[in-house]
Amino acid sequence: MFDDDLEPQKKAAPLKNLEPMSLDELNNYIKDMHEEIARVEQEIERKKAHMDAASSIFK
Numbered sequence: 001m002f003d004d005d006l007e008p009q010k011k012a013a014p015l016k017n018l019e020p021m022s023l024d025e026l027n028n029y030i031k032d033m034h035e036e037i038a039r040v041e042q043e044i045e046r047k048k049a050h051m052d053a054a055s056s057i058f059k
């Protein structure tokens with residue numbers, strides 16, 4: 001068994017209440033989420049490159 005199996009699973013973040021937000025606030029929120037998605041995609045690519053480099057050493 002791995003130590004990760006003993007760690008509690010992360011819970012999803014609660015959904016943001018969109019009802020009180022204005023149109024400008026909603027558009028800004030979407031912009032912020034797109035920026036966060038781009039940041040996560042960059043991190044995924046960085047980690048893939050790192051894994052590829054590491055696995056090429058062991059071939």
